[in-house]
Amino acid sequence: MADSLDNLVNQVRENRIWRSIFRSGSGDSNLRRSLFVQQNVFLHLFSIKARKRVLEFSATWYLGALTFGTFLILVITGILLMLYYHPSVPQAYADMKDLQYVVSSGVFLRNLHRWSAHAMVFLVFAHMFKVFYRGAYRTPREFNWIIGVVLLLVTLLLSYTGYLLPWDQLAYWAVTVGSNIASAVPLIGAKMRFLMLGGTAVNANALLRFYVLHCVILPVAAVLFIAVHFWRIRKDGGIYPGESVPEVSNK
Amino acid sequence: MSDSKDFVAVLDSDARKTPRRIAFITKRSSPQIHVKDEDRVMTYPEVFFRAAVAIEVMTIALIIVALVWDAPLEGLADPMHTPNPAKAPWYFLGLQELLHYFPPVVAGVLIPGLVVMALIVIPYFKINVEAEGLWLRDKSRRLRIFGIVVAVFCVFLAIFDVWVALVPTLIVAGFMLLAAQTNVQTAQGFRRWLVRKPLSFWVMTWFLLELVVLTAIGTFFRGPGWSWVLPWRA
Numbered sequence: 117m118a119d120s121l122d123n124l125v126n127q128v129r130e131n132r133i134w135r136s137i138f139r140s141g142s143g144d145s146n147l148r149r150s151l152f153v154q155q156n157v158f159l160h161l162f163s164i165k166a167r168k169r170v171l172e173f174s175a176t177w178y179l180g181a182l183t184f185g186t187f188l189i190l191v192i193t194g195i196l197l198m199l200y201y202h203p204s205v206p207q208a209y210a211d212m213k214d215l216q217y218v219v220s221s222g223v224f225l226r227n228l229h230r231w232s233a234h235a236m237v238f239l240v241f242a243h244m245f246k247v248f249y250r251g252a253y254r255t256p257r258e259f260n261w262i263i264g265v266v267l268l269l270v271t272l273l274l275s276y277t278g279y280l281l282p283w284d285q286l287a288y289w290a291v292t293v294g295s296n297i298a299s300a301v302p303l304i305g306a307k308m309r310f311l312m313l314g315g316t317a318v319n320a321n322a323l324l325r326f327y328v329l330h331c332v333i334l335p336v337a338a339v340l341f342i343a344v345h346f347w348r349i350r351k352d353g354g355i356y357p358g359e360s361v362p363e364v365s366n367k
Numbered sequence: 368m369s370d371s372k373d374f375v376a377v378l379d380s381d382a383r384k385t386p387r388r389i390a391f392i393t394k395r396s397s398p399q400i401h402v403k404d405e406d407r408v409m410t411y412p413e414v415f416f417r418a419a420v421a422i423e424v425m426t427i428a429l430i431i432v433a434l435v436w437d438a439p440l441e442g443l444a445d446p447m448h449t450p451n452p453a454k455a456p457w458y459f460l461g462l463q464e465l466l467h468y469f470p471p472v473v474a475g476v477l478i479p480g481l482v483v484m485a486l487i488v489i490p491y492f493k494i495n496v497e498a499e500g501l502w503l504r505d506k507s508r509r510l511r512i513f514g515i516v517v518a519v520f521c522v523f524l525a526i527f528d529v530w531v532a533l534v535p536t537l538i539v540a541g542f543m544l545l546a547a548q549t550n551v552q553t554a555q556g557f558r559r560w561l562v563r564k565p566l567s568f569w570v571m572t573w574f575l576l577e578l579v580v581l582t583a584i585g586t587f588f589r590g591p592g593w594s595w596v597l598p599w600r601a
Contacts, residue, residue: 149409159411166414168406178421185422189429209443216440227433235429237458241578248571250487253496258490265486272458279456288444289453293463300471318444357405 161343163350170355175250180245184342186236191335193229201281203327205320208283233275240271252356260348263341270338277330280323291326292318451591459579460585467593468529482574495567502547502562510547513540531584535576543569 129142140151150164169175200219215222244264247253253261274311280291295318299309314321338353349355408414455463465474489495501509517540524533542561549562590596 146409152411159415162414165407166408166410168408171408171414171417178418181418181421181460182425185425186429188422189426199577206443206542211455212440223437224433227436227438228429230438231432232429232459237423241458244486244573245571249568253490254496255490261490262487268486269483275458276456282440283444285441285444285448285450286439288446290455293453293455294459296469297462297466297475300475302472302476336467 137171161346161350164271166354167208167357169357175358176355177246179239179246179321183236183239183243186232186239187342188340189232190229190236193225194331196225197229198331201280203324205283205323208323210282212282212284233278235343237271237275240268244268247356248356250356252358256273257348259357260345261350263345263348267338267345270334270341274330274334274338277326277334280318281330283323284306288318291322294323376422395461452589452593454585454589457582457586461581464531464585464589465529468527489567494565497567499565500546500551500563501543501566501569502549503551506547513543513547531581532577535580536573537567539573539576551560 126142129138135141137150138154140148142148152166153159153162153164197215200215200222202208212226215226219225247261247264276294276338280287295309295313298312299305301308310316312322314325315320392527454460462474462479465478468474469478517536521533524530524536546557546561546564549558551559554562587598588595600601
């Protein structure tokens with residue numbers, strides 16, 4: 117049974133149409149495993165080999181991978197939630213009620229999106245501190261650290277813009293508190309707040325702006341920066357092995 | 368070696384002109400190889416498989432959480448009725464707590480701006496790249512600077528009544544002093560670990576502790592009018 121299944125898999129892999137899409141071919145060779153990564157536009161962000169040591173749980177606690185995992189959950193549940201959501205006042209709140217009482221698994225979808233969002237913010241912070249305490253930001257990884265800081269800010273903005281969308285008391289006043297802080301910026305504060313909210317108070321315009329930021333602009337920014345973040349791991353010599361004596365203290 | 372001189376020792380770094388070269392190993396240069404050829408595994412399937420399992424386990428955990436606890440949903444947004452207290456999302460509550468003590472331009476703009484700037488420049492500063500213990504060299508001078516910085520900062524916090532930020536500062540300063548009093552040769556266990564920590568470790572740990580303490584206080588211990596409450600009484 118297992119043999120015939122293997123044969124079938126191999127036959128599919130050797131098939132002309134399959135080969136025209138995936139070029140790595142069949143067989144259990146390291147060449148094929150290398151090609152699997154190298155010939156794929158998404159996977160080739162990663163290196164073909166990795167140090168065995170950095171795969172141990174204690175090295176990274178897999179915090180980067182888990183952060184990416186929460187991002188995937190958020191994209192999937194977010195797209196499904198968009199099918200049931202209108203960014204208008206007061207329909208947005210009515211949609212929350214519909215998710216609760218009308219849409220099948222609507223409550224579950226919203227719960228998963230919300231808790232995953234909290235988890236992502238937490239994991240991004242945890243990932244940052246873990247990277248710092250290992251010293252993985254050192255040369256040549258400085259720039260990837262900066263991309264990480266940008267991703268931290270993008271994550272906070274994603275979470276913050278999403279906070280307004282349910283249009284309940286919690287959302288409204290949390291965003292009011294936040295936008296009042298923006299107006300404390302010297303000289304341009306009031307203008308910044310106006311630009312952010314599309315008005316002088318949190319209203320329907322602000323909801324629409326936050327919706328566009330939350331569902332289009334910020335996710336696209338996140339995807340781009342995540343891609344560069346992953347690619348830089350390969351370019352900077354793989355995940356930090358943490359053994360080398362830093363150059364400065366060698367002098 | 369044969370009598371006929373079949374090579375001449377010249378100093379040349381061009382491998383095309385002088386392809387045969389001899390390495391003279393003097394006492395000062397060690398022939399030890401620094402870069403080890405270490406065990407590597409294929410990214411596919413090894414790394415992808417492990418990452419996928421980690422993500423799946425987390426997904427299952429989040430699904431269980433989502434099945435058990437409902438996301439909060441309050442009444443329809445009403446600009447006429449301000450809840451007391453009106454709280455920002457939890458990751459901003461540390462800042463909101465600071466907003467209670469400082470003017471908005473300090474707590475809302477200056478402090479977060481400085482934090483972001485400080486995070487960005489971390490890899491470019493030598494103190495962050497050094498891995499040497501803070502107190503292992505030049506100890507008495509460093510202790511003097513440390514004492515002045517901590518004292519000035521604590522007075523500043525006390526003037527603004529920011530006791531919640533003062534306590535973590537004193538805790539970290541206490542551990543730094545403990546490390547300073549530790550003899551690096553004889554210390555064991557935790558103190559041995561502590562004494563080898565560089566300055567960057569102490570600064571970041573202080574920041575982490577402040578972040579956790581301020582966020583926890585803003586989230587759990589603040590009630591109407593931003594007064595102290597106990598989370599189990601609310």
